[in-house]
Amino acid sequence: MSRLARPAARLAAGSAAIARGLGRRVTAWVARGRRDDLVGWRAVLGCWLRLAFLLFGLYLLWRVVRAVPALMWLLGGVWTVAAWRAGRPAVKEPSEAPADGSTEAAPALDREAVRTLLLTLMEGGSGVHLRTVLAHLQQHPPTAAQTAGWKVPDLRARLVALKVPVDRGVKVAGVPTWGVRRRDLEAPSPAATQEPSTEASTAA
Incomplete structure (x- = not known):
């Protein structure tokens, strides 16, 4: 059981990381549909159109999988490989802290x-x-x-x-x-x- 625990934990961590990444990208993409030069419902119309586009894409994917169930094996395999890679333990790199011991980060924007x-x-x-x-x-x-x-x-x-x-x-x-x-x-x-x-x- 202990031999399977580590690979299972890596797959779970990788799947969670992929899901979070997809969620952030989708949220950011939908949010970019907002128009700052408009007000009211017109300002968020682009967000709703992008959300509808995503839902329609998910519906088409569901119909394709229903028509070709064997496709789930391919999708599952792709997801497993991606999750295995994303769940790879992070390698600790040598710290690049300043010589005086300060931990303050440099400003992101100049x-x-x-x-x-x-x-x-x-x-x-x-x-x-x-x-x-x-x-x-x-x-x-x-x-x-x-x-x-x-x-x-x-x-x-x-x-x-x-x-x-x-x-x-x-x-x-x-x-x-x-x-x-x-x-x-x-x-x-x-x-x-x-x-x-x-x-x-x-x-x-």
């Missing part, structure tokens, strides 16, 4: 890197919507893992913390919603404008 990304996503335009920025972050590593499950308010809070100017009336393709304007990013920072006056007073 202001200058975010500013460069925002200007790139504007593609020569006057601004960019936050939902466009969020979609880019969630589709490209390494920010995809950091921003999984984020919504526009989450990204807006991070940008505000980095002192990146955001506004709810940014127009892109004629649609106003939360975003960042190019002129706000290209304006000199308060620290830069204060340096000359400080140096002048010191010289005087």
